[in-house]
Amino acid sequence: MDFNSKVSRAIHQGTARGAFLAAWFVLVAGCAVGPDYKRPDQAVPAAFKEDADWKAAAPEDGANRGAWWEVFNDPVLSQLEVQIETSNQSVREAVANYEESRQIARADRTGYLPDVSISGSAQRTRATSFTSVTQSTTTGTTTTTVATAPTRGLTSNLFTAELQASWEPDIWGKLSRTVESDVETAQASAADLALARLSMQGTLAQDYIQLRAADDQIRLLEDAVEAYKRTVKITNNKYAVGVSARSDIITAQTQLDSTRAELIAVGVTRAQLEHAIAVLVGQAPSDFSVARTPTMGLTLPQIPPQLPAALLERRPDVAAAEREAAAANAKIGVQTAAYFPTLSLSADGGYDGPQIQNLITAPFKFWTIGAQAADSLLDWGQRHDLVLSARATYEASAANYRQTVLTALQQVEDGLSELRILKQESTVQDAAVSEAAQASQIALNEYNAGTVDFTTVAAAQVTELTNRETALGIVQNRLTSSVALIQALGGGWRTSDLPSPRQVTK
Secondary structure, eight states: OOHHHHHHHHHHTOSHHHHHHHHHHHHHHOSOOSOOOOOOOOOOOSSOTTOTTOOTTOOOTTSOOSOGGGGGOOHHHHHHHTTHHHHOHHHHHHHHHHHHHHHHHHHHHGGGSOEEEEEEEEEEEEEOOBOOOOOOOEETTEEOOOOOOBOOOEEEEEEEEEEEEEEOOOSSSHHHHHHHHHHHHHHHHHHHHHHHHHHHHHHHHHHHHHHHHHHHHHHHHHHHHHHHHHHHHHHHHHHHTTSSOHHHHHHHHHHHHHHHHHHHHHHHHHHHHHHHHHHHTTOOGGGOOOOOOSSOOOOOOOOOOOOGGGHHHHOHHHHHHHHHHHHHHHHHHHHHGGGSOEEEEEEEEEEEESOGGGOSSGGGEEEEEEEEEEOOSOOTTHHHHHHHHHHHHHHHHHHHHHHHHHHHHHHHHHHHHHHHHHHHHHHHHHHHHHHHHHHHHHHHHHHHHTSSOHHHHHHHHHHHHHHHHHHHHHHHHHHHHHHHHHHHTTTTOOGGGSOOHHHHHO
């Protein structure tokens, strides 16, 4: 049976003998009470189901770390991403939260040192004496005495200079467990900061991809408008020579106008995406713009492979949940230490005398030292309940950690399956676009030859445009899914990036 097990067993006996044995165990062992932390158990698979090609012997840790967005080879995106660190307000809030938790750890760590204070005082006292004057008048056997006014009083001075020190030794480890919990909470806050940074970077990348996809859709619709204008001209020419009906002109014009309306609607989407990007980089939308580019310019990345177990070291949210569990475990020790008495040591020394110029001399010196121990004899089970509460908090944190790991595995599996399926869909859709373009051109040629009516042409052109828009949507989905998978894999972050306990409290 280890030390903490013996202490816990003695405490749960609920007797004076149990408390004495627990105290004896602590004094002998000289270490903090409460359970020592072990990472909650959580099994992870050896490989991801959705990617059998990821081999244990071939991880690629040399991929871009930190600046993961560079895999898309877009300089505008890269310029925007670097602004997240300094200008995004959510990231700055997370920075402040980490600093707050770090300062709490530093403040509690000062409890290892004695509390020293200095004081001084000056007093001036005046004492008044009274003199009695007796006037005797004898009438028979009676004598009368009368008191007169007071005489001049006496004045005295008292000057004091005092240095006081007190210290509470951390016998039971309450302070060490408190600092341990503070440091682990600060580390969890640092992981939250990394998560906020990764989340904002990912959101920016996805918004930027959607904006570039909107630009591509605008180009696609602009090309369609120009093509439909030519079609309207053809129908007008054919109607003028009497080889087509007026309905052909109306159908062609309707198709043109509906495409123009769709083009205008995409402009609304693009504007909103530009506004969202402005806010992400800490700018007012009115002061920000992203110029259109001739082509989308984004490269579909090859995401480096990684093993499932690596998520425990690569995901900021997993690291934050694990550190929170560690902090909750340390708080069990804090509550357990309340079973034992507290010991305070104090020292007080200084000088007091009637003259300030001769105050710091041996005749006026004084000092005291002392020790005080205190303990609660009867708390009606409060300490026991608080220990159980701390244990329940730890169990909740451990469950949250396990759930976070499972969610991380799910998100990676989702990303892998989505990219695999979208790749297959893209191949089929590209073929559909090619076929629809051929069908549209054939229908237009046949219409010019007079072998088909214009409804055949209109239907073929609508089919072509729809398939081109679908193909563009698949490209957009593959890019945004790549961003989501990079985020699910941690974006190149590692638990080794967490601040050490010394860095937290320095």
